[in-house]
Amino acid sequence: MDITLSFSLSILVVLGFSLFSSLLLLRKRASFSPNTPPGSIGWPIVGESIEFGLSGPPKFIKKRMEKFSPDVFKTSLLGEKMAFFCGPKGNKFVFANENKVLASWWPKSASKVLLFTEVINEGQKVVAPLLANSVHDILKPEALKQYVPLMDSMARKHMETEWAPFKEVKVYPLSQKYTFALSCKLFMDEDDEDKVAKVLENFNTVTNGMISMPIDFPGTAYNRAVKGGKVLRDGLMKIISARRKELIEKKEIVRDDILSKMLLVTNENGRLMNEKEISNNIIGLLVASYETSSVAITFVLKHLAENPHIYDQVYEEQMMIAKSKQDELLTWEDVEKMKYSWNVARESIRLAPPGQGAFREALTDFKYAGFTIPKGWKIFWNVNTTHNNPKYFPDPEKFDPSRFEGAGPVPYAFVPFGGGPRMCPGKETLG
Ligand code: HEM
Structure with a gap:
């Protein structure tokens, strides 16, 4: 042969x-x-990402909850097998099992844009948290209360210069400008308007590109975001190094911002955070606070404009507080009196949630609602499984702040800020 x-x-x-x-x-x-939840994982690689993007989270989720299960369904997004946990029970399970069977997770493509990935604590399987556990303490309500007068003085100045002189304004970009300026002041004691405006321009490139298709090729939005992320980190590292030097020279904190507090806080291993870790945490704060707060402000104003009878009641409450003061700035005690206004804000956030939810990673195989979630799968809890559901919010399309009076919604049905140990620490700044 x-x-x-x-x-x-x-x-x-x-x-x-x-x-x-x-x-x-x-x-x-x-x-x-394993007996994984019912659902479809769609096409190879893209999974169901295209359908998710085209139909939007509310429709995508509603369809699958009806077709597969109201408790949990599987899909594939961002190249990952994923289980969507639904309803108050699903939310409760996710919030109660943080760092037991689940840990915070962010898509690697977003981390690559924003963070120094080499200092993310892989040992603890916390793949890319927005905020180190220890930094949550700095943002506790008791600590944040002291910033209310500053927020008020910045809001007044912003209204005087950006809103009052004009007959017509665009609410969303102005809200973005205000929240970003406030964040820069609170987080880094930065109030040079030109510098802030420059950082904001780059920051918008970063946040828009980080959620685009992660193709890192010259000319793509993702590539611009990667480059912008580097500029942002370089700028931040300069500020952080200067602050550390200032702290060593003066031997005490001379500024009242979050960055100065971070310089003294220890991380999960009990040592002071290094500059890259601090940079990651400041960027996490900027990302988490900027878009969410500007969207929230914009929709509150939209809902007030559409509902004049509700606007009148908010106005009355606000004027009552204003009249009780001379020219002093607002305090936390004043904010606590804004009960009706807060219910209006909550109803607005229910109907137009600024954050859709958040990801987790399964640290081990576990069972939920009779199904197995394999180790490594990603979990997504999200507001759309309850906020628009007539079972928890009768006549869900109606703007009705009174649903928050008395006992309010059933537990774990209204979750715009999440819950459990990773609950949004910024919740109180809006309360
Ligand atoms: C209406 C405005 C806001 C909404 C709707 C909102 C919503 C959320 C949601 C849904 C999460 C995810 C929680 C989870 O992982 O389960 C979150 C996390 C977070 N938020 Fe907010 N947020 C808002 C404003 C803010 C503000 C003003 C700040 C900063 C002062 C902030 C800082 C954070 C941080 C740092 C995290 C990450 C917490 C962690 O992973 O441990 N947020 N937020």
């Missing part, structure tokens, strides 16, 4: 054997495959 023919035959035999054994293995695996 010709040597090439015999070689080809041997290859065919080997291929045949390996194909046969692979098929057997696949069958065996299939028979042992």
Whole structure:
């Protein structure tokens, strides 16, 4: 026999054997495959990302909850197998199991844009948290209360210069400008308007591109975000180094901002955070506070404009507080009196939630609602499984702040800020 023919035959035999054994293995695996939640994982690689993007989260979720299960369904997004936990029970499970069977997770493409990924604590399986656990203490309500007068003085100045002189204004960009300026002041004691405006321009490039298709090629939005992220980190590192130097020279905190507090806080391992870790946390704060707050302000104003009878009641409450003061700035005690206004804000956030939810990663195989969630799968809890559901919010399309009076919604149905240990620490700044 010709040597090439015999070689080809041997290859065919080997291929045949390996194909046969692979098929057997696949069958065996299939028979042992865990009982994962019902759902579809869509196309290879893209999964159901396109459908999710086209139909939007509320429709995507409603359809699958009706078709597969009101408790939990599987899908595939961002190249990851994912289980969507639904309803108050699903929310409660996620919030109660933080760092037990679940840990915070962010898509690697977003982390790459924003963070120094080399200092993210992989050891604890916290893949890319927005905020280190220890930094939550700095943002406790008791600590944030002291910033209310500053927020008020900045809001007054902003209204005088950006709103009052004009007959017509665009609410969303102005809200963005205000919240970003406030964040820069609160987080880094930065109030140079030109500098802030420059950082904001770059920041918008970063946040818009980080959620685009993660194709890092010159000319793509993602590529612009990667470059912008580096500029942002370089700028922040300069500020952080200067602050550390200032702290060492003066031997005490001379500024009342979050960055100065971060310089003295220890991380999960009990040591002071290094500059890259601080940069990650400041960026986490900027990302988490900027877009959410500007969207919230914009929709509150939209809902007030559409509901004049509700506007009148908010106006009355606000004027009552204003009249009780001379020219002093607002305090936390004043904010606590704004009960009706807060219910209006909550109803607005229910109907137009600025944050859709958040991801987790399964640290181990676990069971939920009779199904197995395999280790490594991603979990998504999100507001759309309850906020628009007539079971928890009768006549859900109606703007009705009175639903928050008395006992209010059932527990874990109204979750715009999440819950459990990773609950939004910024919740109180809006309360
Ligand atoms: C209406 C405005 C806001 C909404 C709706 C909102 C919503 C959320 C949601 C849904 C989460 C995810 C929680 C989770 O992982 O389960 C979150 C996390 C977070 N928020 Fe907010 N947020 C708002 C404003 C703010 C503000 C003003 C700040 C800063 C002062 C802030 C700082 C954070 C931080 C740092 C996290 C990450 C917490 C962690 O992973 O431990 N947020 N927020």
